[in-house]
Amino acid sequence: MITPELVAEHGLKPDEYERILKLIGREPSFTELGIFSAMWNEHCSYKSSRLHLRGLPTKAPWVIQGPGENAGVIDIGDGLAAVFKMESHNHPSYIEPYQGAGTGVGGILRDVFTMGARPIAALNALRFGDPAHPRTKHLVAGVVAGIGGYGNSFGVPTVGGLVGFHTRYDGNCLVNAMAVGLADADKIFYAKATGVGLPVVYLGSKTGRDGIHGASMASAEFGEGAEEKRPTVQVGDPFAEKLLLEACLEIMEAGCVVAIQDMGAAGLTCSAVEMGAKGDLGIELDLDKLPCREAGMSAYEMMLSESQERMLMVIAPGKEEQAEAIFRKWGLDFAIVGHTTDNLRFVVKHKGEVKADLPIKELGDEAPLYHRPWVETPKQQRIDPASLEITATIPGALERLIGSPDFASKRWIWEQYDHLILNNTVQRPGGDAAVVRVQDGPKGLAMACDVTPRYCEADPFEGGKQAVAEVWRNITAVGATPLALTDNLNFGNPEKPEIMGQLVGCLRGIGAAAKDLDFPVVSGNVSLYNETNGRGILPTPTIGGVGVLADIEKMATLAFKDSGEIILVVGETTGWLGQSAFLSEILDREEGAPPPVDLAVERKHGDFVRELIADGLVTAVHDVSDGGLLVALAEMAMASGIGASLLAPPADVNPHAFWFGEDQARYLVTVTGGEKATVFKRAESAGVPIAKLGSTGGDKLTIPGERPIVIDALRERSESWLPIYMGAGMM
């Protein structure tokens, strides 16, 4: 019955199949083989990464729930909790961008409201191939429309994110979606079932034949003909999700829910097994009761379908009728499809036959765990700016950077996302971090996502550290205290020791930074096999962070506020050009060691800036990241229409390296003349380097000895690239 070919088609290796035979002592049925393939693929079992994920710091006094549930939960004070996670939908989005990206958003929103939280914000990190690649434009259009189509209809503001382009994503775009929700800290719901003989209830949309083997597909490399995998992509219905949200929150409020798990990757299989295994209970399902969209579905298809907008729950005794009435009111399906048992078996019945009878704990616990061989990425040399042949002028280089795909304004994208719904968006897209008001204020949540894949490829450890530090800095730059992060680890094929080395190195870097910055990891997702025809993506461990701002009235923004203010740089500028955007974009070289991150310095500088903001001593704040000082200054100028007169760089630093170098732990701040002395005094006593860069005013950026840069023209460059690229004209 079960042939080696069938095993291979299910993405299981021969030794993994041996493991199954040993575990159950017999040949599995076809349905059971499907269940194993769903539970043991990379996406669900984390078999390559689990070992290394263990090293991440996940605890802090404010962490209510760390990794292992649908989303992480942190205490934000006043009896409230923030619930958040980021998850990838890379493979489906490449195959079918609109549905792939849309269901990515749907999946992460469901993860958040499964825990009893109402989603209050969404973000996304997108990576596309070279703009010149024939597929890129199509993917940008489809992914953006898909994210907007889902989030806008569901009714969550999409408030921030990032978009980058690089040829290494040509055959494998990345769509990482993050959602943040708000819940009462003492009303969090979990997957763990309790109580024997309780009804297991199916809620939401009906089950169809879409998305079968979605999780296995997402755990394999692409070759030619990836488009043929289109039927494995799920189809989203944001309207059903909105109803599911309201119905779920209503029955939770009514005290009907004992345990809840959404049906995401690997659908009914994964959700039922998790609920039982976490609660040390067996689960018996009767598939004859399952609401199906199509007639004649087999047990195998029902167990592996990834139809969207579905939930599984264990309902409290005697509450079935009340729960059903609420679901019917919202026009959703409600069916008792099984019950909990005390025998620790996962039993699936269909048409009077037992289709599967497996040990429930072992399905998860006994999944393969690999100690994959890995090699450390060779270190690169520090780039000496004197060794570079630079012909571009400083204004010319700035103009090229600002008009380049990575730096150009992403307005064309975020205007397709409703970023204002719910009436709480205090900081809109375009700032260092998005800020959303919590209930009626004055508290706010700040959130951002970031990573610099070039750094990660050159030095995974430093790159991993930098990704965490950068997000921590983004949140700090609006005045908030960073509390916790979620990581979305996108890498190539882990069976290659170099790729595994990237994963291991990045995780060590993330762990080190999370620990030293008190910024624990509370949730995450691993996406491997991001390769096409044997070529991997850049290692891209996207970090999403959440912080709390005590008083949104004190929030900082990056726009210059007035003429005649003094511009200061916090942190040291050595002119680090290795792996910089300048080197890549202007000199077409991606080389050298990336800038190192000194975590103690990072923390000291960030805490210093946050206090300046809280005490109202600074008028504008912007973190300095890729592109360096001059790009950051240009962004502050473009956001305000106010220019700046800048001082000449110190004589001992190469001017290009000074303006475009990417030294870490730096912020730009503006102060009024009256506050300058106080700020310098504070910096001195805190041991924080601070220097005057110039002052605000006029409508140009001027650097001694260079041609003035007109802000309006710069803005025009920034705003026009994407609309022109997408063929949309200037509207």
Next chain:
Amino acid sequence: MKAAVLLFPGSNREGDVAHALKTVTGTQLAIVWHAETELPAGTDLVVLPGGFSYGDYLRCGAIAARAAIMEAVRAHAARGGLVLGICNGFQILCESGLLPGVLVRNARLRFICREALLKVERNDTPFTRRYGKGAVVRFPVAHGEGNYTADAETLARLEGDGRVVFRYVMADGKRDDTQVLNGAANSIAGIVSEKLNVLGLMPHPENHVDPLIGPTDGRALFESIAGMLEKA
């Protein structure tokens, strides 16, 4: 004043408009489920909020226009009661025949969320008394299908009767039908019924009432309604 905010499956800006009504006017309000057949006794204002009622399936607003509660809304409007439809609410009012015309897909076929400049064409409606005539205000739009259109005769009648209340304008305060963000005929953003008691508009005044969030040009719309009803 007593306000009723209707809730259809898929509505999603009911909280935003309820918040605006409460904070600006301090009014009492009830959230009314689509399957109800009567409005709460003494309702002065009915609000049809933004969102994607019934997932925008079939046509935006088409299914909601046939919901049970809409009979009561028609009767309320016929009595001269105030009705405000915002975004999806405007689409529902057009589909239910309470306002003429229809909202079709944006000319550039993309959803647009941005601040729009609007000219207040008249300030003698119950919804615009607190604005200066000809004032230019800033409300955000957030829609994929806000492209107002109607046959030439209807447009001529609307213009002739002065029933266009809000019109999209450019940065110079002037209208430019060739550049209007969603392609709307005559740059129409909002219209009233013949008796001036039913207003439908695509932009969201309810999202511009709070200085911490953005401009506060939306406040005067809610103040106008409250002031009107207090006087009555």
